Amino acid sequence: MKKAFNYWACVFTTWMGLTLLLQAQDPVIDIVNTSTGGVKPVPIALSGYTGEVAKVLRFDLEVAGFIIVAEDVAQYSLAGRNETDVEGRLTDRLSKASLLAKKYADASPRTQAHALADDVIQAIHRTPGVCRTRIAFKTEHGTSSEISISDYDGNNAVELTHDRAIVAAPTWIPGRKSLLYTSYRAGYPDIYSHALATGERKPVARYSGLNTSAAVSPDGRRVAMILSKSGSPDLFVSDLDGGNLVQLTKTKEDESSPCWSPDGSRICVASRVSGAVSLYTVNSRGGEMTRLRTAGVTRCTEPDWSPDGKSIVFTSQMGGFQICTVPASGGEAQILVEGEDPSWAPNSRTVVFVRRNKGQRTLSLLDVPTKRVKNIPLNLGNCSQPAWAK
């Protein structure tokens, strides 16, 4: 997806001296910002861009932990133009060093702008940008709901299902353009897989009772899910086609929302096994449930393991809903922002989540280090359960 089109790189300058400059740089983003409690956003100036390209660059960079400022107070300067194709020169204003100079082609202005933003993010954060990734989410239509997919910023949204039933809990098969989700289309909640390229849809689990909350292992081979066929909602794992089903938890109380560790060895799941709902991990091949310590917060659900394995993002319910993170081995939880149902981006930095205002639910993007939030500005209707494609 990152190389969905060809672009010409490095038209007028090169990366000469870049390595030296990066070594000399002050790690500005590590300074704590007192207003949000997060690290300070990186000040960057934009010049020469107009219309949609300017809008896209601004949005992408703000989501990635930058703040757009005037030239004289900026640490970095991104200058360029977009009369025809998008061009960009990124300069470190302190050292005057050129960090990037590229011209883009063979794609829409919007995609070119996303590609430039990704390159800027890579040059400064030294981690790949996520501006050309996609998300899936649930969209409500009265008493029914469907699954939609869109760019990470909500653009190019397409409704994937037309079941005229409740369809919920979308999740991507890692590395593939396929989704799993729960649909009530046959009268009961069942799990289906859906290949985007062919439209082919296959049932994965249709047992008596509840079949929901599918999550595919990072190698794309196994599915964790919640089934109630045993008499209570428990955690199960099967092959991607539903075969070789194994029951991992056998509690009287209910489990929900499993997710996988990036190495596939463990599954984190919410459970009420010891009273108030909290997070547990269990070996994905079977074993005891181990409680994940989330000091400082209670009633934890909806875990999502970061792709780098370090952190689990989840929802805590203490009055309202809060997006929190905790080290994957457990420990002190950090409350980030009000919201629910978080899903990590592939960069292990950005999180898409749901904000509620009375009955209306909208999607927002959180930059975890700076704790800054950008609402997805499009009116996509009542949305929830976002899942970031990885």
Next chain:
Amino acid sequence: MKILTSFPVLFLAALLAAGAVGCKKGPKNVTTIEGRRTTAPGPDNMSGTNPGVGKGVNNGGTLTDDGSSKSNNVKIGNIDEEGLGKRPNPDDVTEDSLILASQTVSFEYDKSSVKSSERSKVEAAAAYLKNEPRYLLKVEGHCDERGTEEYNRALGERRALSIREYLLTLGVSADRVTTISFGKDRPAVPGHDESAYSQNRRGAFIVLKPKQ
């Protein structure tokens, strides 16, 4: 009791139609695919309306073909191996949500056990089923909007299962009661206050009347 005895027949018919019957060993050892519905599935409401989508969802009789058929067996009948009632085919029954509407069970916040004050409603539903031996029952579990979404879907199922467990202790046959959870997707009333919440935390009885 007519409908109960006819279910296995329908089941076999569905399997034969799907062409996936391991009948060679005789009816006693029919190998079926775990998770497959006991009767023919509901209509494929997507076909024609959404080209390219749902091609793989056929009539439901050939669910998860080779993958699970190797390893899993289910007894023929109206109860699966763990004792949950088989789902009736929505096409074979008429749903009546009004007959037992006054017996809708309410739940405490974040709890799934049937309160003692609500037991008489479950008992009334059990008595109704005793008088209407042909009818089946679907128990719907619902939640208020205060939990997270999939948590509520699980909680709603737990609520429906609690009601089902009580029905069974009252002598209702396990094969007559199925459960479904709607989480917070189908509130009884709109609103975002305790009055709405208490009405939305509920277990509703849907009587399923077999079509002739």
